[in-house]
Structures are given as structure tokens and as C-alpha cells.
Amino acid sequence: MLRETAFSAAIGLAILVVAPLLFDDIYTLTVLTIYGLLALSLGFIWGFGGILCFGQAAFFGLGAYGFAIASINFADPWIAALVSLIIPALFAAVLGAMLFYGRLSDVYLAVVTLVVTLILFKFMNSTAGNAYKIGDARLGGFNGIPGFDTLTLPWDSSEYLINESLYYFCALILLLAFLGLRWLLSAPFGRILVGIRENELRAELVGYDVRLVKTLAFAIGGMLAGMSGMLFANWAEIVTPALFSLSQSAEIIIWVIVGGAGSLLGPIVGAFVLGALKFFLGQQTLVNNLFVLGSILVVTVLFLPRGIVPTLTPFFKRHRRRSRAAGNGKRGRGSRRRARHAR
Amino acid sequence: MHADAILETRAVTMRFGGVTALENVDFRLENDELRCLIGPNGAGKSTFFKCLTGLLTPSEGSIYLQGEDCTGIHPHAIARRGVGIKTQVPSVMNTLSAHENIWLSARQAQSSREANRTTAEVLERLDLEDIAYDEVATLAHGKRQLVELGIVMAGRPSLVLLDEPAAGLTGEEVERMVAVIHELNRDAALVIVEHDMHFVRSIAKTVTVFHQGRVLTEAPVDAVMADPAVRDVYLGKRA
Amino acid sequence: MDYSAVVVMEICYAIAVLILISAGLAVIFGMMRVINLAHGEFLTLGGYAAIMSNQAGLNIYLSILVAAPLAAAIFGFLVERLIVRFLYGRLINTMLATWGLSLAMIGGFSMIFGNTTTGIATPISGFALGNYQVSGYNLFVIAIAVLVIGGVYLILKTTRAGLVARGAMQNPEMAQAFGYNTSRVYMFTFVAGSALAGLAGGVMAPLVGINPAAGAAYIAKAFITVISGGTAVISGTLASAGLFGFVSQTFTFLATPVVGEIALLVAAVILLRLLPTGITGRFLKDKV
């Protein structure tokens, strides 16, 4: 296990270091890395926890707004970064507790997460007035919050993290998040989480508090999404309510399903491929971008329901490691359905 | 008052809307006892099990585990008090291996190292070692039943509930099941719902008969089988 | 006095709109356990059909009541045959596929019609209610909503087709055993749901105007209404539309439209927290 982790860490590091040399546009590469982290956060809770959250954008937006607001109010942007992790994690924990202790699942869970995101979106959109202020930070409504201080080097507060340094910082965080989740999934917590995804009832009947485990997983997902929001705020140097929008949530889900929800690598690949595609589509006017993205989603669901990476994996790995706790999304859904009937 | 029983229910009643599924069920199980529940379909046996495992909360009445009131507490908390259940349709984690299934159960109350040991032990006792790393979904029905039993065993329960453990098994598998049940009974009290009277006879001393949500009678197995009232219930004369 | 009459009418109107925009989705969800996330774009399609046919010289009522549902029904038929039928029984996959469809349709609409908001004038003029001017078209919308609910109820309760549909949905194997082709029942149900969506789009077109992304404003509300209502098509939709329409309009009058919308969403969250399977998942279980 350790050797394998070290191996994938080395490969990941190599890819992320080499990428800027192959891809001349570091700025776009940075945002793709950030999207990769965002997709990873949903890939974790969906692929391994069986929780399809339609509102991952809520945590993304909260992370970004949390950073912007805290950065305006506190002198040190690293405090702001910390705040921007805590807020979405707490919010996810509270929302998750509400969902899972209330036994909401499937489509009902989807509706509630979607509605919560819509509430945040509508609220943020209607904060243009002077009265909406947190400390020194005006929320700004539809136009969002521009002009906050971004991250600096921890040992030198006069050097900003921009361009290459911001990219390497994002790449490092993505790599750490990926390895951290890999470790977590091989640890008891992760194995229990997968067990719950496979059969919630069974997990409960052997004595696991399913509600607690799912809430924790949801909070971890929320925190990672928040972290990507924080990085996004550093990259864009402006935050707007569009971060909370339905189309943002849709995009995250599309990245994950196209890349493959059953693996950790899949969502990252999905985000990179589709993020880059969207960027290139913006340079032509022949075909509408949404049309392309939507069609890709339909085709993926119909023909590649497991996503790119899990479909391709067997070609690279002839035999699966037998004891690994990984499954794939499609079967997971089936057994969840069975579990529900059993109840 | 005599010593606490491992399980006792007092006047448990369960209603769904206008339908009464259980009515005033008083049930007592001593430590180390093995009891069979019989009764026609719809007699309330499964509902009773669901109440015992916390999946349902009784409309009235209370449930005591080792003298402690456990009415209305959550299923996982009941499991942690040493109650293990094998459901009627095998409830296992389908895309995981038998090993992983059993390990997850063992890990609940044990350290990872201890769980590894328990898992190996259980796999050996159930003779599942050669298929330990196969995906459970690919196993035959009988093996899946055993895996589920393994899940129950790995949790080291003090009370085991088995819902039709012999259903769908071949003759050979039934024999093995009987042996496993006796083995389980060495450390735990058992409640077994079963239709197959032959099977019941081979394992139980005392039988409780459910009918229309009530306890019809509770007696030694031979007495029950001789009881005309029980036969009527099964043949439906009084219904 | 006049004021409260106007307020009551506005509340009825809000409920009617929710019923109209949810009916198609509710039929499809209630009968087939399929969530059509392209529902909003089906409405938009109906709206475009109504506007186009009206501009081409068709009578406005024919455009709204015939052309709009017809266009959506034909499109729904294609979607069912080409996409949805491969995904029955996989709720989440149908949601994702239809979501993709929804995005593709928005893109398609922009390529065909451009992003300009188009519309048609309301065919009914306003009238005075005491000291207040009230839109006559609102009454028309309320009437259509009543007709839609009544129509669906009658079809399900009294016709053979409705009986077969209900039977097939509750137990596909049994219906098949009786010789009914469930695949065809699903197809007709989906087409009927699409037609209802198109009708709603046609009816709303004169009021709100149509642009490619217009569906997004409806799908969230319709989705919430249907899921909160639960799987019973009629009673569920009526109950949740009634509740949400009342809540949102009341808060709109007391405060602002945003507060009204947020109140609706908060009400939905609270409702689903208390009744995790919707209103009819808990009450009114045996109703259609």
C-alpha cells in the first residue's frame, strides 16, 4: 500500500510539474487544477459515499466568499484561507447532519442540496444594498466582491502567490488532497464509508452510525470544495454569486460523471478535459458550448455510465487487486436500491 | 424480580395506519436460550424483528435488552448492545469481498489488528476461505447466506436474530446451518424465524407461535406441533 | 376589501402557475419514477412553438393550447425513444441524462433562436376589481390549471388507459402478464407529460416571454413542488403547489419577491426534513 501510494505520488508530482511545460497557458492550467480539486470533492462523496449532492457549488461558493470576506477583514490572508476552509466544512456538516439524520436519500437529497444552493444564490444576488456588510466587506450582490488581498508566501508577506507560484501551490494542494483521500479510503473510515454505500442497512445492523459517517464524509467533501473555492478566489481575484449557480453545480457533476465517479482520478481527469474543452470552445462561434457539454453528458450516461477512467482502467490493469474497497458507481446504486427495499 | 433476561418485550404493539401488525406481545428470552418463532405469513414475525433491531419503533410497549430499556433507540445502538441479525434476503455489501464484509463487521468494536484475526477465524469456521476475496455478488445464494452469518458472528453478539436461515438452502447446506446455529448458541442467545418445521425440530427446544400479531402460544416444540390450535392456524381453519 | 380580493386572486394565480409548470413533471415522476430535468426546456419549447405559430398567423388560442403541447409531445416522443427508455429503473441516471439534454437544448435554442427574449402579447385585457386593475389573463391561467388537474384526474380514474397506466406503474410484471405492453405505456406517459409541459410553456409565454434559458426558472420550482408532493400525481401536486404558492405569495406581499422565493425554498427544505418522502409519501398514500 505504502509503496503504491509513493508511486502514485511520484507520478502525480511528475505530471503536475511537467504540465506547465506542455501547456503554455499557466493561467488556464491553474484554474483547471482548481476545478480538478472541486471535482475530486464531489467524486469522493458521490463515488465512495454514494451521496449525489446537487449543490457542491454551495461549498465552492462559500469557500470563495469566505476567503474574500475574511481577507478584507483580517490582515493576514492565511487566516482568511483558514476561515474559508472552516466555513464550508461547518456548513456541510450542519447540512449533512440535517440530511442524514433526517434519513433523506436519493432524489430527496438531491432536491434539498439543490434548494439550499438556490437559496444561497438568490440571497447573494440580492445583497447589492449598502446594508449587506460583513465587517468591512460589502457583499455586493450580483456584481460580487472584487479587490480583496490574495495569498502571500507564508514566510514573506510581500510576495504574492500569482502565476507560476499560484499554480504550483494549487497543484500541491490537489496532489495532497488526492493522496489524503486515497489514504482515507484505505483506512477503516473509508472502508466503512464504502460499506455504507454498498449496503446502508447492513452497516447499520452491524453497529455503525451511518448518519455520523455520512455526515463526516459530506463535511470532508464540503471542506475540499471550499478549499477549491478559496483557490478560485485567489485565481480570479473576484467572487460573484455565479459561483453558487445551478450551472456551476451542473458542471461539477458533469466533470465527475464523464471522468468516472468510481475512482479518485476520474473526476480530476473529467475536470481537466472538460474545463479545457470549454476554454477552447470559447475561441470559436460555430457550435454553442452548452450544446456540446450537454450532449457529452447524455452520451456518457447512455454509453459510458461508469465514466472514462473506470472504463479505461481494465485495459491498463489486467486484474484488479482483489481486496480493494473500490467499486463502481453503477453497481453501488443498484445495491442502494436493494437496501431501500429491504428496509 | 428474577434476573434480567437477555431480551424481554412488554406489551409491544405496532400499528401502521389502521392496521395492527403486533398487539401486546410479551416475549422473554433467557441467556443462552435458543427460541424459534413460527407462524403463518403476516403473523407479525418480521415486524417483531424490525422492532427488536430498532428499524421500527413500537407504537406502544417497551423492549429491554439485559434489563435495559432500549425502546426507540437507533439500530446501530442496538447492534452495539450485542444484537446481530441475519435478514431474510441476504443483506450483504454486494461489490465487496466476503473478507471485507466480515472485516467491516468485526472492525466495529475491535481494533484493525483484532478485526483481521476475527475475520480469519470466522472465514475458517464457516469454511469460506477459498472464496474470501471474491465479490459477494458473484457467490451462490447458500454462500451468501453464510457470508451474512459470518458478518453476524464477527460482531460477537450476545443475541442473534435469524430470519429464515434455511430458506433456499440445499440439504447439505441445511445441515451445515444447523451446526453453525448450535455453535453460535454456545456464546449467544438466538431467536430464529423459520417455516420449515423439520428444521425447527432439529434445533429448538421451545417455540413461540405468532398469529395475527399476537403470541398464540409458547411451549416445547413437540407440544406445539401436537397443538390443534397451531395446526388450525397453519391450515387456516380459524382464520 | 378590494385589496384582499386582489391578494387572494394573486395567491390563486401563484398556485395555478405552480400546478401548471409541475403537472407534466409530476405525471412522469409519479407514474414512472423518472425525473425529467429537461422539463424546463420542454416548457421553453412549448413557448417557442406558441410564439412561432402565432407569428406565422395561427390564432393565439390555437397556438397556446394546441401548437405548444403538440410540439413538446413530438419532441418528448423522440426523447423517450432515443434516451429515456434505456434508463428506466435508474432514477439518478435518468436525471443526469435529462440534465445533459436540458443543457444541450438551451444551447440548441440559442443557436436557432438567438438569446433575445421573445414573446407575444396577452390576448385578454385587464379588468377592474373595485379600485384595482387586474390582469384578465391570470384568470385564464387559473382556469387552465383547474382543467389540467381535472383532466388528469378523469383520465387516471375513469378511463381504461388510465387504469392500465396506474397498474403498469405499480407492478410492471403483472401488467405485462395481463398482456399490456409496459414499454408502450411508459412511452405514452412520457409523451403525455411532455405535452403538459409544452402546454404550460405556451400558457406562460404571453406573460413572461421566452428565451433559451427561460426553462431554468421553472425547473427548480417544478422539481421542488413535485418531489415535495410525493409520488401521488394529483393530490401531491395540489398539496405542495397549494402550500408553496400560498407561502411565496404571502411573503411577497408582506416583503419583496425575493423574500417570497426564499420563503418557498425554505418551506421546501423544512417540509422535506419533516416528511422525507414528500407529503403524499406520508399522508394520502392511496390517492392518485
Added chain:
Amino acid sequence: MSVNRRKVLKGAAATTALLAAPSVLRAEETIKLGSILDTSGIFDLYGKPMDKAVDMAIDEINTDGGIAGRMIEKVAYDTQSDMALYTQYGQRLARQDKVDVVHGGILSASREAIRPTLRKNKVLYFYNVQYEGGVCDRNIFCTGITPAQQAEVLVPAAMEKWGKKVYVLAADYNYGQITAKWIQHYAKQAGGEVVQVDFFPLDVADFGSTITKIQDAAPDMIMSVLVGGAHLSFYRQWAAAGMNKKIPMASTVMGAGNEHVVLTKEEGDGIMLAYSFSKELDTPANTSFLERWTKRFGATDDVHELAVATYQGVHLWAEAARKAGSVEREDVIAALEAGASFDGPTGKISIDPKTHHATFDVHLIEVKDQKMAVQKTFVQRPPVDTQTVCNLEENPKDTTQYEIDI
């Protein structure tokens, strides 16, 4: 803060410049004009005609011999109505394409997304859109109309015609909030009273309760600052209730996206507006402009205020560059501050050196038969709102967008 940042950027720019030496040579031949607009997505009804206007202006300048003998080449990106893409493409224009000037941005949020990037990379920026005013930044020129320029003309005229009690409906974002303040300011100045201000998020499409509330307040007139496709429903629902015959209306935004053509004659007639451009403006310059547009694009259906502002913005920049004989940022800024001007379809347009906002003619307009009939012309109106907060001659380092407190 910005000092250090600039240092880093300079370093990075220097390295890339070394690597990209051949392209620098090529840049001597053509001038690169960056254009960043939403030509797809929900804002494309604004962006598409603006994009056409850029093309037309560039062609005209090139036909006239370009700038100091050099031709202009357009480098354009479609931001797909997605704010994140503005940041991305803005960086690209500045750092990779190394354009000489950027024209574009539609929403205020999109402008704010690229303004810092362009400033830090020293790329001159023209924002050619009607907006809320208050941006005070030496690197940017805002050539669109701002709220006070409209309200100071529109509010007194409408009140004189219809009465003193005003009910304001505004879109709930920066533009709406600020414009509503200016309306209140000018209403008070004209001795009137604003009885109520209601704000609506941009996606609100149901105005039934609002129409009832308005009737309850019984104002003499409505001032509408409603923006976008969803808000268009208001005019429909207002007419459907028969209110358009009872309470008259004026607006600072209706028509900017050609709403008056989308609405029917019955729904739109009688609404009073104030803009710098109207298709019905009867001047030789405008007639000729519309003829050229028709010749190039077939019809003038899609021409609107923002497209014309963009057309004039590009020409104004070219005029200044010609005067300066260079497209260097400082030279162009100096020429514009010194009074470079362009005579466009709306009349003369020049830059107010204190604010880097534009001075131009404003026309009082009434919607008649789906047309914008010009009632009266107010010549050369300066950007009075931004002037109250911004003085770049005194504080050239200022980069704030002020919220003007009235």
C-alpha cells in the same frame, strides 16, 4: 501591495518576451486590438452587436489607412456569459497576445474581473457600456452613459409632464441600486417625491403582486430600472392588467437591449427614455452610420446603445492614437485627456480628463410604434455622477470604483 506584484509580473513578462521575440517583431506591423465580449450565452443579445460594431469600426479605420500606417488586427474571445472566463481570457490578452488595447466587458462584474489584470499589465482598457458610474482608474476609459447623465434629463422632464409622485422599480444589483439613488436625487431636486423603491433580483419574472402594490400606492408615474430578459415580463404584465393606460412610465434601461422592439406597440408606447443613441435620431452622421451597418450586416434590427457606444469607443481610441502618432498607453491617454474627440452617430464624443468618462449628447426619447422617437436633445452632457467622486488629475494612482453617495 501592487508594487511588489508588478515587480513579479515585470520579471515574468521579461522572460516571456525573450522567448517570444519574433512575435514582438510582427507586432510592429499590425496593431492588436483585444476584444472580450459575451457573444454567446444569456448576454449575447448585448455582445453580438457589440462584436459587429468592433469589426465595423476596425475596418473603417483600416480603410482610412490605419493608425500611423499600421493596420489593426482584432484578437477576440467569447466569454460565453461566464464571469470566470473573463479572468482567463483577460490574462491571455494581456500576457500572451500582448494586445495594444482592450475593448470589451459587458456586465460590471466582467469589467471588474479584468480591470485589475489589464492595469497591472499596463494594457489600456476601454469599457464601452452603459453602467452605474464611479470607476476611477487612469488605465480605463468608460465611454458609456452613466445614471446621472440619463436621470438629470429624464426625471425632470417626466415629472413635469406627469406629476410629482414617483414609484421606482429597480433591478437588485449595483446598477439598479445606484441609478435608483440618482432618480431619488433628481426627483427631490425637481420638487417631487419618491413614494417607494422596490428592488428585484434579475431572475424575477412575476410582477403580479408588485402591480397590485403599485396601485395601492397610486403614484403619478413609474420609473423603471428593470434589466434583462426576465424583467421584460414586467412590461407585459403591466399592459395585461391594463395599467399602461392608467399610470405612465419612464425608464433608464428599457430599449438598451432593443426591448421596445420585442414588446408590442400597445405594451411599449408612451414610455419615456433618455439615451445618447436612437435609431430614429435624424442626423446625417447617424443616417450614414445606419446605412453602412445595413450594407455590412443586412439590417439594423440589432443595433443598440451599447453597440454604438462600442463603435464610437473604438473610433475614439483610434482618433487619439492618430493624434499621438502612437498606440503606446501613455501617449493615447495623454491625447484623450487633451481633448481628442470623435464625431459619431450620436454626435460629438470626447473624454472628461478628470474621470476618464465620456461627454456626449443625450436625447430625450419617447417610445412610439416600436420606435425611439427623439423628443429633445441635450448637448454635450458631462459625466456628472463620477465627477463628484473622481479626480484623476489630482489622484492619478486611484483605482477605486466609488459608490457615489448622494
